[in-house]
Amino acid sequence: MPPAAPTSTTSTSATPATPIRIPEHLLPRDGRFGSGPSKVRPEQMAALAAVGETLMGTSHRQTPVRSLVRRVREGVADLLGAPEGYEVLLGNGGATSFWDAATFSLARSRAHHAVNGEFSGKFYAGTNAAPFLEESEVVRAEPGSLALPAPSTAADVVAWAHNETSTGVASPVVRPAGGTDDALTLVDATSIAGATPVDLRESDVYYFSPQKAFASDGGLWLAVVSPAALARIEEIAASGRWIPESLALSQAVTNSRLDQTLNTPALATLVLLAEQLDWFRDNGGIEWAAARSRRSTDHLYAWADAREWATPFVADPAHRSPVVATIDLAASVPAGQVISALRENGVLDVFPYRKLGRNQLRVAAFPAVDPADVEALTACVDYVVERLGA
Numbered sequence: 001m002p003p004a005a006p007t008s009t010t011s012t013s014a015t016p017a018t019p020i021r022i023p024e025h026l027l028p029r030d031g032r033f034g035s036g037p038s039k040v041r042p043e044q045m046a047a048l049a050a051v052g053e054t055l056m057g058t059s060h061r062q063t064p065v066r067s068l069v070r071r072v073r074e075g076v077a078d079l080l081g082a083p084e085g086y087e088v089l090l091g092n093g094g095a096t097s098f099w100d101a102a103t104f105s106l107a108r109s110r111a112h113h114a115v116n117g118e119f120s121g122k123f124y125a126g127t128n129a130a131p132f133l134e135e136s137e138v139v140r141a142e143p144g145s146l147a148l149p150a151p152s153t154a155a156d157v158v159a160w161a162h163n164e165t166s167t168g169v170a171s172p173v174v175r176p177a178g179g180t181d182d183a184l185t186l187v188d189a190t191s192i193a194g195a196t197p198v199d200l201r202e203s204d205v206y207y208f209s210p211q212k213a214f215a216s217d218g219g220l221w222l223a224v225v226s227p228a229a230l231a232r233i234e235e236i237a238a239s240g241r242w243i244p245e246s247l248a249l250s251q252a253v254t255n256s257r258l259d260q261t262l263n264t265p266a267l268a269t270l271v272l273l274a275e276q277l278d279w280f281r282d283n284g285g286i287e288w289a290a291a292r293s294r295r296s297t298d299h300l301y302a303w304a305d306a307r308e309w310a311t312p313f314v315a316d317p318a319h320r321s322p323v324v325a326t327i328d329l330a331a332s333v334p335a336g337q338v339i340s341a342l343r344e345n346g347v348l349d350v351f352p353y354r355k356l357g358r359n360q361l362r363v364a365a366f367p368a369v370d371p372a373d374v375e376a377l378t379a380c381v382d383y384v385v386e387r388l389g390a
Contacts, residue, residue: 023383026383028347028370028373030369032369033347033364034348034364035353035362040272041215043275044279047272055267060260060264065270067259068271069090069270074088086225087224088223089253090256092219094209094218095188096122097246099126102157104236107127107157108235110133112155113127113139113149113158114138114149117166117167118165119190120147120188134154144314144326150176151178152183153178158183161187163191163324164321165190165212165324166355170192170196173198174202187206189206190207190212191324191364192323194208194280203226212364217272292367293366294322299378300327300363308330309329310329311328312328323364323365328358328360334388342381
């Protein structure tokens, strides 16, 4: 992997002495490149406004909202190709809440984790600290490298991230060989679900939040769950283990089958999500969405490779994310100044993950982001770097 980059230049508060004005013809039409929350399309906002007096502020247990939830559940199952017997569950809270729910409702005695960044590490920390579970097993890789789960005869859940948002590393979704027959595979797909094809037969729980590739808002988790995982949820619910009601996946199963959530959901999140699912379907589904993101990240990696002062952070091309590109800058190019100059010109949120502490740009290229805007972004970075004299 590339050598560690200086940490002192990543502050987004640093600004050049003289403001840099990027020519208008270089600027992207839409300057939002954040890794979450992500760009929301104007058409989604128009759809939200259209239900402002008919759906917003109404009961989530009545037909209009339950029909919306059904539309979302069916849309997710269709887009991701849910196998026979798999169900789409949803619940309040984001992926962080789901880690806690999975710790209570899916892990029987021991979890095994592959950790290669901040978010895969957080789930490991949760199961490892749970007083009702044995010490978790973990395989680690340095940020920017890939960690794969190892064969385990002790773990009954195996967990990893399909896409590590903090580092831009993508992992394969393949059941580990050599483990116990009833071990469940739990795949965190928060920043990649909806932007790449996946064979869900290789996972038991493929879960995500909708504020990234689905261009929605936070406050919700969704999961495509296998019959084996549904049976595990039922088993643990009947075991006598105390589980907070809001984190009980048995409650999520019951309510999802009724097209509702335990507590009132954020209706705006559901509307935006449903509109994005329809947009994917109407344009060709998952293959179309994946190609759109891949065009953007392919450009970003090629652009970085072509510059002496930029390098893709993920050294192995096979492990580079198709949706979140992380680009290291040379020490002579202070990322904080580049990011600040871009922001002053309306080009937003290309900062690295805060805890990674690298002299780096991180660019989200979810399907809602126009690949032409990504090309414009790199032209803007070139312009800024030249003006900084780096």
